[in-house]
Amino acid sequence: MAMTSYLEAGRDALAEEMRRDPLVWAVGEDLGRGGVFGQYKGLVEEFGPERIADAPISEAAIMGAAVGAAMMGTRPVVEMRFSDFALCAMDELVNQAAKARFMFGGQTRVPLVVREPIGMWRSSAAQHSQSLEAWYAHVPGLVVVCPATPADAKGLLKSAIRSDDPVVFMEHKNLWGLTGEVPDGEHLVPFGQARLVRPGSDVTIVSWSAQVHVAAEAAEGLEAEGIEVELIDLRTLWPWDKARVLASVEKTGRLLVTHESVAVAGFGAEIAATVAEHLGPQLKAPVRRLGAPRTLIAYAPPVENAVRVTSAAIADAARSMMGRD
Amino acid sequence: MTPGSNLDQDRLRRHHRLMWRIRAFEEQALKGLDDKLVLGAIHPSIGQEAVASGVTAHLTRQDILLSTHRGHGHTLGKGADSAAMMRELLGREGGNCGGKGGSMHIADFSVGMLGANGVVAANIVIAAGAAHAIKLKREPHLVCCLFGDGAINRGPFLEGLNWAAVFHLPVLFVCEDNGYAATTRTKTMTAGGGASARARSFGIPAVEVDGNDVLAVDAAAADLTQAIRAGGGPRFLHARTYRLTGHTGSDPAAYRPADEVAARRREEPIGRAAELLRDAGVTPDALQGDQSEAVAEMLAAYRAAVDAPFPSAAQAFTDVQDAGDPRMEAF
Numbered sequence: 001m002a003m004t005s006y007l008e009a010g011r012d013a014l015a016e017e018m019r020r021d022p023l024v025w026a027v028g029e030d031l032g033r034g035g036v037f038g039q040y041k042g043l044v045e046e047f048g049p050e051r052i053a054d055a056p057i058s059e060a061a062i063m064g065a066a067v068g069a070a071m072m073g074t075r076p077v078v079e080m081r082f083s084d085f086a087l088c089a090m091d092e093l094v095n096q097a098a099k100a101r102f103m104f105g106g107q108t109r110v111p112l113v114v115r116e117p118i119g120m121w122r123s124s125a126a127q128h129s130q131s132l133e134a135w136y137a138h139v140p141g142l143v144v145v146c147p148a149t150p151a152d153a154k155g156l157l158k159s160a161i162r163s164d165d166p167v168v169f170m171e172h173k174n175l176w177g178l179t180g181e182v183p184d185g186e187h188l189v190p191f192g193q194a195r196l197v198r199p200g201s202d203v204t205i206v207s208w209s210a211q212v213h214v215a216a217e218a219a220e221g222l223e224a225e226g227i228e229v230e231l232i233d234l235r236t237l238w239p240w241d242k243a244r245v246l247a248s249v250e251k252t253g254r255l256l257v258t259h260e261s262v263a264v265a266g267f268g269a270e271i272a273a274t275v276a277e278h279l280g281p282q283l284k285a286p287v288r289r290l291g292a293p294r295t296l297i298a299y300a301p302p303v304e305n306a307v308r309v310t311s312a313a314i315a316d317a318a319r320s321m322m323g324r325d
Numbered sequence: 326m327t328p329g330s331n332l333d334q335d336r337l338r339r340h341h342r343l344m345w346r347i348r349a350f351e352e353q354a355l356k357g358l359d360d361k362l363v364l365g366a367i368h369p370s371i372g373q374e375a376v377a378s379g380v381t382a383h384l385t386r387q388d389i390l391l392s393t394h395r396g397h398g399h400t401l402g403k404g405a406d407s408a409a410m411m412r413e414l415l416g417r418e419g420g421n422c423g424g425k426g427g428s429m430h431i432a433d434f435s436v437g438m439l440g441a442n443g444v445v446a447a448n449i450v451i452a453a454g455a456a457h458a459i460k461l462k463r464e465p466h467l468v469c470c471l472f473g474d475g476a477i478n479r480g481p482f483l484e485g486l487n488w489a490a491v492f493h494l495p496v497l498f499v500c501e502d503n504g505y506a507a508t509t510r511t512k513t514m515t516a517g518g519g520a521s522a523r524a525r526s527f528g529i530p531a532v533e534v535d536g537n538d539v540l541a542v543d544a545a546a547a548d549l550t551q552a553i554r555a556g557g558g559p560r561f562l563h564a565r566t567y568r569l570t571g572h573t574g575s576d577p578a579a580y581r582p583a584d585e586v587a588a589r590r591r592e593e594p595i596g597r598a599a600e601l602l603r604d605a606g607v608t609p610d611a612l613q614g615d616q617s618e619a620v621a622e623m624l625a626a627y628r629a630a631v632d633a634p635f636p637s638a639a640q641a642f643t644d645v646q647d648a649g650d651p652r653m654e655a656f
Contacts, residue, residue, distance in 0.1 A: 025461060051461075055488075056488065056491060060450055060480055060481050060484045061450045061484035061485055064450025064453065064454060064481060064485065065450055065485075065488055066454055067450075068439070068454025068455035068458065068468075069454040069455065069458035069461070071455065072389070072458035072459065073458065074461055092451075095444055095447065101644050103422065103430045103432075103440075104426055104430060105420070105423035105425045105432075105644065106423070106643065106644035107432055107433075107434040108434055140646070141645060143646065143648045143649075191648045239649030239650070277656075
């Protein structure tokens with residue numbers, strides 16, 4: 001086990017896969033100088049500018065070219081810089097990448113990975129802070145990955161590159177510097193298997209990406225009050241680990257879903273509905289979900305902070321579900 | 326082209342046959358629409374066959390072709406099987422896409438035809454990427470991307486041409502200009518010098534050609550593909566033609582003046598090719614034979630398609646993706 005940052009884990013995953021498979025290549029803006037966050041640092045030196053390819057600021061072409069190149073048997077890793085900018089490439093991702101296999105009757109696969117840095121960090125305002133994972137989860141054909149730890153960033157990116165499906169790989173900008181243990185050697189994390197962050201018997205909390213860490217903080221505080229939280233990091237939203245979530249809620253009788261993104265039509269609603277459909281009569285408390293209010297993300301810190309789902313809010317919700325408010 | 330010694334009669338005859346096959350396919354498909362057996366929208370290219378024939382004559386089987394919603398001719402030209410295409414239009418088993426795509430999403434990867442596309446201009450960036458892959462893999466093939474005049478006002482046209490030029494990719498872009506973007510006259514909605522001027526602004530050499538003159542298209546495509554194969558980077562062909570039908574099979578195209586259509590009908594490409602062949606001594610019977618053979622082929626394709634079964638409902642859940650179960654009962 002080595003201590004590695006979330007950023008380095010992603011870089012190591014890409015480098016390993018590029019060494020393993022000469023058909024893997026990366027393309028995006030400013031990759032040659034290491035990428036906008038340094039997540040490609042050193043790669044052009046090892047793999048050259050054809051495989052760590054700089055691109056014009058031309059998201060539709062980056063994504064569209066990746067679709068064509070993927071259908072031709074290469075495995076492009078597309079960098080979108082900020083997930084907000086991927087919106088300039090939605091036709092290419094949603095109408096083309098996600099549909100080609102089905103629409104053409106199975107004649108082709110589109111094995112591309114779109115890396116989309118998501119989330120709030122500080123004062124990046126409405127066009128550099130979004131988390132739109134629920135949009136992609138709604139699109140048949142796409143895999144949606146939201147790692148919360150360095151080990152998962154590595155293991156899931158490697159799985160994404162090996163996947164024959166188009167994968168939306170959402171890395172949280174606030175986690176780049178997070179360090180954690182990453183298993184040595186070949187480390188692959190399969191899609192659709194949630195991670196048990198901590199076991200508990202009272203309340204199941206389901207989350208993903210950076211919000212997992214906020215929920216973990218809440219769970220620690222709740223432990224001191226005698227509330228045992230079972231925290232599940234979903235890791236991938238499509239496919240999502242329904243079995244793990246249902247088994248946990250069957251045990252605890254309580255479900256709280258929390259995500260950084262807007263609560264309305266967020267993926268938390270899908271989880272809440274699924275749990276209600278399967279376990280409704282067994283629940284000890286109504287299902288709760290905590291996401292951002294349906295407003296925009298602001299620049300000024302007090303306004304920006306107003307939309308964050310804090311550990312205090314999570315703890316309050318859990319207490320209320322336990323009848324301790 | 327002057328008839329006589331300069332005429333490559335065999336070559337022109339092959340175009341004559343292919344153009345008839347394209348027309349007969351589409352006329353049969355329109356009959357199928359009347360029969361309510363062709364199920365969705367079809368976009369005929371009747372009158373535009375010379376572009377498909379002249380361009381695809383210069384593509385090898387390993388070359389890649391990307392097409393548009395108006396792509397039957399391109400697809401036949403690339404070598405796809407007419408019977409499988411007709412099945413696809415009828416939504417039947419044995420269609421190129423198993424009946425899951427229809428006319429607008431016909432693809433035949435076995436002949437390097439990477440798909441028609443329901444979104445205007447969407448194929449241009451995909452074509453650039455296919456060429457990018459060819460370059461990365463050091464393969465000797467090229468990509469041919471056909472699109473209509475309406476496509477040049479969409480962003481992917483700009484982004485795809487820039488991409489192909491910047492990365493010096495082996496792509497032949499072909500603007501098949503039929504004068505109408507859906508039902509709107511393109512001229513009224515397009516600023517500046519049009520398709521070729523825009524291509525040249527990216528440093529991509531562009532040629533304009535009478536798209537109803539199959540030999541002119543053939544000659545232009547010969548030069549352009551040769552330049553691309555010699556490592557010259559992307560090239561651009563602007564072929565002016567005319568759509569003799571409406572935008573779709575059900576569009577009467579009443580927005581076009583009758584005299585305009587009548588004048589353009591006199592310039593349609595098959596008649597022009599036939600005239601050259603007659604002047605070169607090909608008998609009317611032989612020319613009629615090309616037509617009859619094509620019509621018979623497409624009628625047989627149609628009848629076989631009518632007899633073919635629909636795909637099962639279970640096909641809704643195949644080839645979606647590897648990860649996850651798409652069925653409702655999984656939830």
